[in-house]
Amino acid sequence: MVSKDGIFLKKEDQALEVSLSDKLDFYDIVKMKIEVLKDTSLQICYSNSKEIKLDITIVVQAGVTFRLQEIKTAKNTKIQTKYSILERAKVLVEKFYDTSFLRELDLFSLNGVGATIDVRTRGIIKDKSVLDRVVYHNYPRTESNIDNRLVTMQKGLLKLYVTTIVYPKIRGCKANQNNQILKENKENSVIKPILLIEENDIEASHNAHIASIDKDTLYYFYTRGIDEKTARKIYIKGFLKGDFYNIDKYMTKYWR
Amino acid sequence: MHILEIKNLHAKIENKEILKGINLTIKSGEVHVIMGPNGVGKSTLSHVIMGNPNYEITEGNILLDGVDITHMQTDERARRGLFLSFQNPPEIEGVTTADFLKASVATKEGESFKMLSFAREVDTYMKRLVMKKEFLTRPLNEGFSGGEKKKMEILSLYMLKPNVAILDEIDSGLDVDSLKIVGEHIKAYQEEQKAGILLITHYQRLLSYIQPDFVHIFLDGSIKKTGDATLVEQIEQNGYDNFKKA
Numbered sequence: 298m299v300s301k302d303g304i305f306l307k308k309e310d311q312a313l314e315v316s317l318s319d320k321l322d323f324y325d326i327v328k329m330k331i332e333v334l335k336d337t338s339l340q341i342c343y344s345n346s347k348e349i350k351l352d353i354t355i356v357v358q359a360g361v362t363f364r365l366q367e368i369k370t371a372k373n374t375k376i377q378t379k380y381s382i383l384e385r386a387k388v389l390v391e392k393f394y395d396t397s398f399l400r401e402l403d404l405f406s407l408n409g410v411g412a413t414i415d416v417r418t419r420g421i422i423k424d425k426s427v428l429d430r431v432v433y434h435n436y437p438r439t440e441s442n443i444d445n446r447l448v449t450m451q452k453g454l455l456k457l458y459v460t461t462i463v464y465p466k467i468r469g470c471k472a473n474q475n476n477q478i479l480k481e482n483k484e485n486s487v488i489k490p491i492l493l494i495e496e497n498d499i500e501a502s503h504n505a506h507i508a509s510i511d512k513d514t515l516y517y518f519y520t521r522g523i524d525e526k527t528a529r530k531i532y533i534k535g536f537l538k539g540d541f542y543n544i545d546k547y548m549t550k551y552w553r
Numbered sequence: 554m555h556i557l558e559i560k561n562l563h564a565k566i567e568n569k570e571i572l573k574g575i576n577l578t579i580k581s582g583e584v585h586v587i588m589g590p591n592g593v594g595k596s597t598l599s600h601v602i603m604g605n606p607n608y609e610i611t612e613g614n615i616l617l618d619g620v621d622i623t624h625m626q627t628d629e630r631a632r633r634g635l636f637l638s639f640q641n642p643p644e645i646e647g648v649t650t651a652d653f654l655k656a657s658v659a660t661k662e663g664e665s666f667k668m669l670s671f672a673r674e675v676d677t678y679m680k681r682l683v684m685k686k687e688f689l690t691r692p693l694n695e696g697f698s699g700g701e702k703k704k705m706e707i708l709s710l711y712m713l714k715p716n717v718a719i720l721d722e723i724d725s726g727l728d729v730d731s732l733k734i735v736g737e738h739i740k741a742y743q744e745e746q747k748a749g750i751l752l753i754t755h756y757q758r759l760l761s762y763i764q765p766d767f768v769h770i771f772l773d774g775s776i777k778k779t780g781d782a783t784l785v786e787q788i789e790q791n792g793y794d795n796f797k798k799a
Contacts, residue, residue, distance in 0.1 A: 512606075514643045519627035520603055520636070521657035521709060531656055534646025535692070 312337035326350040333357045338364035343371040347365025351376045359384040359409060362399070366391045368547060369420070375400040384436070393547050394420025405432045407439035418445040419537045419544060422453035423451040432472065440471040444540075446532055447478050454484035460491040461503075467496050474503040479510065479536050482530070554632065554718035555581045555618055557602070557749060559777050562613035564601045571597045571625045573774035574613070579717055579749040583599075584763060586752045588785070589771035595753045596640065598771070599721045602751075603637040615642050617717070632661055636715030638706035640722040644695040650705065651675075651689040658712050678711040682738060699726030700735075707738050717749040718742075724759040736762025757785050 312335040488505040520526035562575040604627040659666040768784040
């Protein structure tokens with residue numbers, strides 16, 4: 298068992314190799330490297346009360362299927378994660394937030410033919426936050442599916458940047474983005490979906506949608522006797538659900 | 554005995570007057586039908602009765618069992634026993650039919666709500682309506698056919714057991730078989746619960762399954778004539794022109 302700063306990893310299954318740096322004095326950043334050697338899954342929970350700055354590198358070896366679930370309830374986190382996904386490796390990252398101030402940068406490098414990354418982000422944002430995802434299709438026939446569904450409440454103001462990059466001669470890739478913010482406040486959140494594609498042979502799609510709950514939809518709830526508070530709760534849970542493993546468990550735990 | 558009374562009801566939307574003095578009384582066990590051409594305010598009437606905030610009531614009253622509900626919130630009207638089925642119910646991603654129905658019934662029943670009874674009742678009514686079980690786990694109305702959407706509305710009707718149900722063009726978009734099922738179940742519900750029913754429709758065909766007690770001809774924001782089922786035959790033969798002249 299390896300443990301440090303609230304991160305616990307099983308060593309017994311031999312699927313992961315983990316190394317942690319000491320804190321750097323000047324920037325106060327913790328560096329961590331996770332190497333995924335076999336098919337496995339990992340859950341990381343950020344529930345610290347103090348500010349943390351993390352720099353994580355995750356390398357997924359060729360042919361490996363890896364599922365990472367991140368649960369963030371920490372109040373103040375800055376995290377940069379660099380993924381290197383090798384040939385035929387399939388990675389699913391599920392992120393669940395119920396947090397205030399959040400700064401997050403994820404760099405996904407698809408570094409082998411047939412590498413796949415699926416990212417599903419669900420959460421409630423209650424303060425100014427910036428989420429930045431960048432996907433590099435460095436090899437042919439790679440695939441990325443980025444699905445972000447977030448709700449802004451209270452002082453929640455979200456800047457969501459999603460960039461997909463496909464270089465010339467990197468053929469046969471699939472790059473999809475679906476970015477949605479449901480506003481439960483008056484802050485002006487922003488989505489910037491960017492597709493930088495320099496190759497013709499590619500399937501790509503993107504969607505960016507920021508809206509409040511439709512009044513006519515709420516009215517439909519009311520006609521069945523459901524009050525506004527309950528209607529909004531049901532609608533938000535439905536909006537966030539999507540294809541996210543066990544999300545009901547976290548919704549029940551954090552959003553009762 | 555339950556009673557819905559509409560007295561001299563005037564309503565507008567964006568400064569345009571749509572309802573111009575409606576008087577209508579619906580008692581338990583009665584079936585009322587409102588017929589009229591497109592754009593005369595039939596659906597507006599149903600939404601104003603239900604308290605849709607898009608409309609402003611400028612004059613008149615709505616009473617349910619003697620209580621003035623004219624300015625009451627929609628959800629409160631529903632909990633008091635009013636029901637409105639939608640012509641085009643909204644599609645709601647992620648919210649399953651089961652979750653929606655459960656929330657509706659739990660809100661109405663409060664602390665007496667029991668999950669097992671709810672599940673049994675849903676199962677019973679879905680079998681009656683020839684609905685597959687998968688229906689419950691699908692997102693509400695998303696990808697439903699016209700017939701499925703209307704069956705969902707009838708399922709809600711059965712589950713909520715309102716005293717007065719307003720069914721706004723429940724027959725639109727239905728094929729012959731679905732129309733038969735929907736028509737027969739409106740009748741079955743009305744007979745079982747002795748509910749008051751207000752049907753809004755363009756067509757005679759639904760009325761072959763449910764016999765109206767009163768037919769109201771609705772033109773230009775008001776009821777021009779009230780009569781029995783023979784009025785429907787007159788409309789079928791001559792349209793609405795004669796009523797406009799009257």
